[in-house]
Amino acid sequence: MTYFTGLRCVHCGREYHADEVDYFCPACGYHDGILDALYDYDSMRKEINPATLAGNGNRSMWRYLPLLPIADQTLIPHLQVGWTPLYDAPKVAGELGVARCWVKDEGRNPTASFKDRASAMGVVKALEKKASRITCASTGNAASSLAGFSAAAGIPATIFVPARAPEAKVAQLLIYGAQVFSVQGTYDEAWELCMAAAAEFGWYNRNCAINPYLIEGKKTVSLELVEQFRTLTPGSFPDWIVVSVGDGCTIGGVWKGLKEMHLLGFIPRLPRILGVQADGCKPFLTAWRDNCGLAPCDANTLADSIAVGHPRNFSKGMRAVTESGGAFVSVSDEEILGAIPMLARKAGVFGEPAGVAGAAGVKRAVESGIIGRSETVAIIMTGNGLKDIQSAIRAAGNTIAVQPDMEEVRKAVNTAVTV
Numbered sequence: 001m002t003y004f005t006g007l008r009c010v011h012c013g014r015e016y017h018a019d020e021v022d023y024f025c026p027a028c029g030y031h032d033g034i035l036d037a038l039y040d041y042d043s044m045r046k047e048i049n050p051a052t053l054a055g056n057g058n059r060s061m062w063r064y065l066p067l068l069p070i071a072d073q074t075l076i077p078h079l080q081v082g083w084t085p086l087y088d089a090p091k092v093a094g095e096l097g098v099a100r101c102w103v104k105d106e107g108r109n110p111t112a113s114f115k116d117r118a119s120a121m122g123v124v125k126a127l128e129k130k131a132s133r134i135t136c137a138s139t140g141n142a143a144s145s146l147a148g149f150s151a152a153a154g155i156p157a158t159i160f161v162p163a164r165a166p167e168a169k170v171a172q173l174l175i176y177g178a179q180v181f182s183v184q185g186t187y188d189e190a191w192e193l194c195m196a197a198a199a200e201f202g203w204y205n206r207n208c209a210i211n212p213y214l215i216e217g218k219k220t221v222s223l224e225l226v227e228q229f230r231t232l233t234p235g236s237f238p239d240w241i242v243v244s245v246g247d248g249c250t251i252g253g254v255w256k257g258l259k260e261m262h263l264l265g266f267i268p269r270l271p272r273i274l275g276v277q278a279d280g281c282k283p284f285l286t287a288w289r290d291n292c293g294l295a296p297c298d299a300n301t302l303a304d305s306i307a308v309g310h311p312r313n314f315s316k317g318m319r320a321v322t323e324s325g326g327a328f329v330s331v332s333d334e335e336i337l338g339a340i341p342m343l344a345r346k347a348g349v350f351g352e353p354a355g356v357a358g359a360a361g362v363k364r365a366v367e368s369g370i371i372g373r374s375e376t377v378a379i380i381m382t383g384n385g386l387k388d389i390q391s392a393i394r395a396a397g398n399t400i401a402v403q404p405d406m407e408e409v410r411k412a413v414n415t416a417v418t419v
């Protein structure tokens, strides 16, 4: 059963029964009126505790059903999402200058990104509402993820992506059978167009910032982290959880999941959160550093998944860092590109630019004195490297062209610089 009790506006504090509102607080509007899902944690403890979860054989995000806002389990699509691997990465720790480092490979989800956790939740809520169609705007991963999950759930999808979305992600959309609008503009413009279309045609809106249920899917990554660390390092938990930041929904979900597991007694203390942005698009960092409100900016970075100049979930994103006593940092595109082969060669994990930005951010945070060299970090690697081959090839170097002639191989081997 679920212990979900309703929704509360993060801006004005008004509470709503789930049947009263679909997306945002009507009193505050969709810019400010972001809603938080509420649960009866006291009653939940008998069903969600270390002993019951240890005996739970479900190896997917649905092992946490009592902590999710779902009443009818029969609507859950069959694709396996979540319970992704967590790797101890000592060579990465050495490279980044920290005592210990773990990498959670979210590229192992069904459509190869973290966003599957949100899309799985989105299609269930759309089916609950008996929606005729589901829609979202996305820089790429949320779109390909929604396409995959709507195909699995049997509900049509219409998706708006900016023209710059990487080809591999667009290919996923089309293969899964979504209707795709390639918006000749920015992600922010695609988002506004999607919002208008959802309102006009009555489609179910999967946009994470205004849909309070999506972040509930995203938080499951933290529920898993906590359980996995109970096995890997009993009695301790990393000092920092690191994630790249675009709209603010992912980092907000990560923080909510950690707080819930702390409240339920799984971890003795909460970690700090490091939010990593790109130098060319860092509205969260600017607002946090200057202690001011959101000032939308341009989005100049090759890390398309975090190229968000106008974050739609500013409040939850800021809350994750301020409440945890954490920090925001930004990294250059060159640092992001450098982190792709670093993570691949030192941990065997191939990530897309936004996926590896967290690793680049740790290095920057250590150099700035934000993270101490004796501290430990867990990096959430949010998307697989095959999502953006152009960036990977830029980062990886060239092949050695030879004729089918052993003499040429011999010559190349003898002169090659060892990698």
Ligand SMILES: [Zn+2]
Pocket (backbone or CB within 6 Å): 009, 010, 011, 012, 013, 014, 025, 026, 027, 028, 033
């Ligand atoms: Zn409100």
